[in-house]
Amino acid sequence: MPPALRPWFRLLRASFAAQTRYLPAVAGGLIANTTFGFLKAAMLVATVHAAGGSVAGYDLESMVAYVWLSQGLLGAVQLNGTSEIGERVRTGEVAIDFARPLDIQTSYLAADLGRNLFNLSTRLLPPLVIGALTTGLRLPTSAGPYLLGAIAVLLGMTVSFFGRYAVNVIGFWLVEGRGLRNFYMIVSTFLAGLFVPVGMFPGWLHTLANCTPFPSILMTPIDVLSGRIVGAEAVRAVAVQVFWLAVTCAIGRLLTARGWLKLEVQGG
Amino acid sequence: MVDQLPAHAEPGIGRWTPYRSVLAARIRAQRSYRASFAIDTVSAFVAGLVELAEVWVIFHNVQVLGGLDFRAVLLVFGLANIGFSTAEVMVGHVDTLPAVLRAGTLDIYYLRPQPLLAQVVTSDVQLRRLARVGVGVACAAIALSVNHIHWSQATVAMIVISLVFGTVIYSSLFVTAGGLQFFLISGSEATAAFVYGGSTASTQPAAVWPGPLKIIFGFLFPVTFCAYLPALVILDLPGPPMLPSWLAWFLPVAALWAAGAALATWRLGVRHYQGGGG
Amino acid sequence: MSMRGSAPIIEAEGLTRRFLVRRKGSVRRDTVTAVADMTFSVAAGESVGYIGANGAGKSTTIKMLIGILVPSSGSARTCGLDPLRRRKELARRVGVVFGQRSQLWWDLPVRESFAILGDVHRMPSAAAAARTDELAQQLDMTGYWDTPVRQLSLGQRMRAEIAAALLHSPELLILDEPTIGLDVLSKQRLREFLIAERAAKGTTLLLTTHDMGDIERLCNRVLVVDHGTLAYDGSLPGLAATVGAGRVLVIDLATPTPDLIGIPGVTHLGSEGGGLRQRLALAGDGDQPGAAPSIPVVLAAVSERAELRDLSIEEPDIEDVVRRIYTAAEG
Missing domain, CATH: 3.30.70 (Alpha-Beta Plaits)
Structure with a gap:
């Protein structure tokens, strides 16, 4: 560990450790994720049957894999939103963050990743096991999809964070950022493919979704992990994730810098 | 004079006055933050639309699912959304009980001469959720006009029963969740399984469910009674195994069961809070 | 001069409360006795200071007296009522201020909170308005009458909390650490008000505090609780004498x-x-x-x-x- 990176690593580890105090919440989250998984599976399995065994390239087993992977990754990519930074912007406490010798965006990223890695370690496997035992699902048997999938999940978490971060710091220009955050959460979860795979969207909506970073957050990790896309196609999808990572990161940094200027000029 | 009586409740003051007064203040407070109220309303509306879009995307891929086409599902969706969103407007905040407990607000309710649950229910009203009721009303209205319905008194009665008792069932889910949260630390995710899971389930054609789901959301948390079964009666369609359409007429019984379970859970929760066992 | 002296306003008989506490990193639960076999009574018109270290059992006792907590054994009667069974009736006759929690609506002006509380206690609006005015004058609240509660200073808020607890003219006022965090001047003002209010209305006062100035100025009797048991019950000078101070x-x-x-x-x-x-x-x-x-x-x-x-x-x-x-x- 290079000394220069140590503060970020500490933030990440502390945030991971803090989550271990909320084990009842983990159990509750698993109950909720599993229930929604069964409801989603019922609808989508029926859809596959009604469509004659295949819909938008999904057969029964790959659809079920989609359902349980999406439920398992839900906590890790935190589609349920973040409000901490936005609240600190609203109350002005963000000035304390600016006073620290650490970059705001990346220090919050470290804390976010700590939380996400904890969620990944506790919330990914149980839905997959439950899915395998009840509805049955197919996962790849070679190592490739898992290795690239791990990268895709990490990228998905990071893109998710940068997007939420940008929406939170827009709070510098709003009296109350909560409404915008809710709005973002609703739209992003849908376009990320949480409820229905993006591949099932009608053409125009599919195109629209692909013009946003949201499929990179959840759909791409699922597609790579489940082996639905492999080889060059999978690498291309991960490259698209990197592109959105750069874009969302840049927007967040720009907004932060502008927001800081505003804070300096107007005194919070 | 030392023996003076405290200012007891005046018999002339209505028993609803305390609740009306708190609610009126909540409404005034929400209206005074116009900008955030507007955007909250918009996001509630969009949330309703996105949920509709999820259903629509599926029906973009298939014509008929669980015996219903999109027009029929639109009716299920509309009825479910009206009931759930109305319940959310009125009692949705009971679900935030952990925050109330953390802030110690519940102890304050003990100091007031009204029942606790009534105080918690009337402590707030989520007006912005009315936007979602609007989405439900629009969907139901469109569905009622585009489907071929043999209008009769029974049809109208079914619609009314569905809206009234459906709201009772959804409200009961919120209260049950509140009661359970006395026991569960950070349990709002666990109760979300049947509150928001119930909301999602009630928009689905229940015919696609495997048996266990039919038991859970058909009878334990009887949300199929809220919209799916009434829609079958209104559209004159048969029900799947375990859920024949005539069951819809037992909606008041299902509501009674849900409300009774909710009140019992709440009582248990309060007793647990007071440490009286249970 | 009155019958009030004869009927105790608080009666605790062997009042006991145990809690099950989960030990860290263990499934086993330990029983902790927060209040142990406490017997005392408070006559109407008395002013009692209830003191003890943090965690000694003060708040637990108060919660049992007003019906929030069920005693593990023993009984409590407040204003002659069983606090659990007749909580709503009791709520009309007791006013309570928990130092850390607010009974006011934090996003509403002080004025509105009082209007609502008047309705909550179903007071006739003329009577509520008159009593509110009286309290606002005495506690010098008119300056921040239209300010939302969340913008009040600690001292202002505490005055408003005490006024809110007194709005329905309760027989018994229970104050849980009312002067915590207040500056010297605010404390003095509050004490003066409470003395005047008691002189005028004969309200019984039960006060928990860490501030001995509160006890010296306001109370004619002291209960000391230590590890859940009553360690002393008597006058303040007597307390000093007991321990040889x-x-x-x-x-x-x-x-x-x-x-x-x-x-x-x-x-x-x-x-x-x-x-x-x-x-x-x-x-x-x-x-x-x-x-x-x-x-x-x-x-x-x-x-x-x-x-x-x-x-x-x-x-x-x-x-x-x-x-x-x-x-x-x-x-």
């Missing part, structure tokens, strides 16, 4: 003098500077008036032995008194 005479002498031992009515506590400054404890005057020595007599006895330069009298430090009770109970 009395006033201390500090005398500065012109020349180093041998320890001043053997002067009637005083005990030599210690000497500094080779006997230049000496500290003499005056015997407590709590139990028997007249047993206390008169200071001129003591001084006369001292000046027979050495030349006096200066003297001062230290009042018993109540913090110290309470500390002594705790240590005595532990030992």
Whole structure:
């Protein structure tokens, strides 16, 4: 560990450790994720049957894999939103963050990743096991999809964070950022493919979704992990994730810098 | 004079006055933050639309699912959304009980001469959720006009029963969740399984469910009674195994069961809070 | 003069409350006794200070008295009512301020909170308005009457909380740490108000506090709770006497003098500077008036032995008194 990176690593580890105090919440989250998984599976399995065994390239087993992977990754990519930074912007406490010798965006990223890695370690496997035992699902048997999938999940978490971060710091220009955050959460979860795979969207909506970073957050990790896309196609999808990572990161940094200027000029 | 009586409740003051007064203040407070109220309303509306879009995307891929086409599902969706969103407007905040407990607000309710649950229910009203009721009303209205319905008194009665008792069932889910949260630390995710899971389930054609789901959301948390079964009666369609359409007429019984379970859970929760066992 | 003196307004009989506490990293639960076999009664019109260390069981007792917590054994009656069964009736007759939690609506102006509370207690609006005005004047709240509660200072908020608890003119006022965090002036104002209010209305007061000034100014009786049990019940001077804390005479002498031992009515506590400054404890005057020595007599006895330069009298430090009770109970 290079000394220069140590503060970020500490933030990440502390945030991971803090989550271990909320084990009842983990159990509750698993109950909720599993229930929604069964409801989603019922609808989508029926859809596959009604469509004659295949819909938008999904057969029964790959659809079920989609359902349980999406439920398992839900906590890790935190589609349920973040409000901490936005609240600190609203109350002005963000000035304390600016006073620290650490970059705001990346220090919050470290804390976010700590939380996400904890969620990944506790919330990914149980839905997959439950899915395998009840509805049955197919996962790849070679190592490739898992290795690239791990990268895709990490990228998905990071893109998710940068997007939420940008929406939170827009709070510098709003009296109350909560409404915008809710709005973002609703739209992003849908376009990320949480409820229905993006591949099932009608053409125009599919195109629209692909013009946003949201499929990179959840759909791409699922597609790579489940082996639905492999080889060059999978690498291309991960490259698209990197592109959105750069874009969302840049927007967040720009907004932060502008927001800081505003804070300096107007005194919070 | 030392023996003076405290200012007891005046018999002339209505028993609803305390609740009306708190609610009126909540409404005034929400209206005074116009900008955030507007955007909250918009996001509630969009949330309703996105949920509709999820259903629509599926029906973009298939014509008929669980015996219903999109027009029929639109009716299920509309009825479910009206009931759930109305319940959310009125009692949705009971679900935030952990925050109330953390802030110690519940102890304050003990100091007031009204029942606790009534105080918690009337402590707030989520007006912005009315936007979602609007989405439900629009969907139901469109569905009622585009489907071929043999209008009769029974049809109208079914619609009314569905809206009234459906709201009772959804409200009961919120209260049950509140009661359970006395026991569960950070349990709002666990109760979300049947509150928001119930909301999602009630928009689905229940015919696609495997048996266990039919038991859970058909009878334990009887949300199929809220919209799916009434829609079958209104559209004159048969029900799947375990859920024949005539069951819809037992909606008041299902509501009674849900409300009774909710009140019992709440009582248990309060007793647990007071440490009286249970 | 009235019947109120005869019927106790608070009666605790063997009041006990145990909690199950999950030990860290263990599934086993331990039983912790927060309040143990507490028996006391408070007559109408009394003013009682209820003191003890943090976690000694003060809040638990109060919660049982107003029906929030069920006693594990024993019973409590407040205003002659069973607080659990007749909570709603009791709520009309008791006013409570929990120092840490607010009964006001934090996003509404103070005025609106009072209007709502008037309705909550179903007071006729004219009566509610008159009582609100009265309290607003006495507690000097008119300056922030239209300010949202969340913008109030701590002192302003506490005054509003106490006014809110008194709005329905309760027979019994229970204050849980009302002066915590207040500055000296705010504390003094609040105490003056409470004295005046009690004089005017005869309201019974039960007060928990860490501030001995509150007790000295406001209470004619003290209950000390320690580890859940009642360690003392009586007057404040009596409390000092019980633990042997009395006033201390500090005398500065012109020349180093041998320890001043053997002067009637005083005990030599210690000497500094080779006997230049000496500290003499005056015997407590709590139990028997007249047993206390008169200071001129003591001084006369001292000046027979050495030349006096200066003297001062230290009042018993109540913090110290309470500390002594705790240590005595532990030992």
